[in-house]
Amino acid sequence: MQGCHDVRVISWRALTRAHTLVWKALERALEDHADLPLLSYEVLAHLSEAEGERMRMQDVAAALPLTRSGLTRLVDRLERVGLVRRESCDVDRRGTYAVLTPTGRVVLERAQAVHVRVLEEHLVARLSGDELAVLRAACSRIAGLPEASRART
Amino acid sequence: MQGCHDVRVISWRALTRAHTLVWKALERALEDHADLPLLSYEVLAHLSEAEGERMRMQDVAAALPLTRSGLTRLVDRLERVGLVRRESCDVDRRGTYAVLTPTGRVVLERAQAVHVRVLEEHLVARLSGDELAVLRAACSRIAGLPEASRART
DNA sequence: GTCTGACAGTTGAGAACGCAAGCACATGGT
DNA sequence: ACCATGTGCTTGCGTTCTCAACTGTCAGAC
Numbered sequence: 564m565q566g567c568h569d570v571r572v573i574s575w576r577a578l579t580r581a582h583t584l585v586w587k588a589l590e591r592a593l594e595d596h597a598d599l600p601l602l603s604y605e606v607l608a609h610l611s612e613a614e615g616e617r618m619r620m621q622d623v624a625a626a627l628p629l630t631r632s633g634l635t636r637l638v639d640r641l642e643r644v645g646l647v648r649r650e651s652c653d654v655d656r657r658g659t660y661a662v663l664t665p666t667g668r669v670v671l672e673r674a675q676a677v678h679v680r681v682l683e684e685h686l687v688a689r690l691s692g693d694e695l696a697v698l699r700a701a702c703s704r705i706a707g708l709p710e711a712s713r714a715r716t
Numbered sequence: 717m718q719g720c721h722d723v724r725v726i727s728w729r730a731l732t733r734a735h736t737l738v739w740k741a742l743e744r745a746l747e748d749h750a751d752l753p754l755l756s757y758e759v760l761a762h763l764s765e766a767e768g769e770r771m772r773m774q775d776v777a778a779a780l781p782l783t784r785s786g787l788t789r790l791v792d793r794l795e796r797v798g799l800v801r802r803e804s805c806d807v808d809r810r811g812t813y814a815v816l817t818p819t820g821r822v823v824l825e826r827a828q829a830v831h832v833r834v835l836e837e838h839l840v841a842r843l844s845g846d847e848l849a850v851l852r853a854a855c856s857r858i859a860g861l862p863e864a865s866r867a868r869t
Numbered sequence: 870g871t872c873t874g875a876c877a878g879t880t881g882a883g884a885a886c887g888c889a890a891g892c893a894c895a896t897g898g899t
Numbered sequence: 900a901c902c903a904t905g906t907g908c909t910t911g912c913g914t915t916c917t918c919a920a921c922t923g924t925c926a927g928a929c
Contacts, residue, residue: 686727706730706733
């Protein structure tokens with residue numbers, strides 16, 4: 564109604580809309596072509612990229628829009644269908660690893676093509692290379708990530 | 717396992733992590749200081765910025781991580797506590813507007829301070845002005861927004 | 870050693886969500 | 900006018916989520 568649009572709020576709105584749009588597109592594509600919920604896919608993908616194809620539960624939960632308890636149940640389901648298994652952490656016996664199984668890796672790889680295709684269409688096709696790089700750097704900084712390549716400022 | 721990081725996937729991961737982090741921070745801050753779930757806040761905020769403080773149901777749903785049915789129930793709840801009311805659309809009698817009530821506006825305004833403070837901390841404090849501008853532009857393009865460039869800085 | 874406070878993960882109870890079907894209205898063809 | 904098809908929103912039902920409380924473990928103080 565009035566002009567309360569400051570740059571913070573506008574940027575946040577845009578970020579939310581963009582993320583929501585892509586998220587919904589991925590959800591639909593994965594469900595349709597790979598019969599795998601997006602959150603499940605993201606868990607498998609994160610595991611596949613981690614040292615030893617395993618991650619601590621809380622680290623997975625922190626990377627995704629899920630609470631710890633939500634992740635507990637999701638991993639329950641993934642374990643039940645054999646895509647993931649739990650393994651207890653020997654240096655901290657409170658901890659639990661979620662570990663990718665061979666089956667999980669196969670399912671993941673089959674879904675990756677769909678995933679990448681959607682990203683191609685929604686991210687790459689709409690942005691320049693520079694924009695994509697800045698987007699990535701900015702989001703990494705917001706997320707407090709190690710910022711894998713800190714080449715450009 | 718490691719080498720599969722292409723720029724599309726990395727950018728998407730960063731986008732998700734950033735959005736998730738800020739989303740969770742907002743959720744906690746709003747719940748703690750304004751006793752208002754973030755999704756409810758977002759509905760009120762979107763309505764407040766629309767022509768006549770009203771929006772069609774589906775337009776609200778498209779802007780948020782919700783389906784139409786999810787929004788129906790959320791608006792049910794908001795209507796029940798008086799923050800929003802429904803009004804039928806006279807040009808298309810299938811349609812329904814969600815309209816901000818005076819109470820809703822008051823609640824929204826009280827929550828806005830908390831909201832902006834969190835964005836200040838998580839977005840503005842971690843990015844340069846240029847980065848924020850590019851982030852906004854890129855996300856707008858991804859989301860297919862009109863890309864209004866008249867934001868005051 | 871024992872205690873205290875914090876942390877990792879799980880669980881029970883209830884709330885919130887999505888899918889698919891349903892209803893009401895709109896639109897275009899004949 | 901009529902019917903067929905498509906759209907906007909809601910509802911029933913089953914699934915998935917969160918919150919708070921709980922268990923088991925760790926680390927520091929004494």
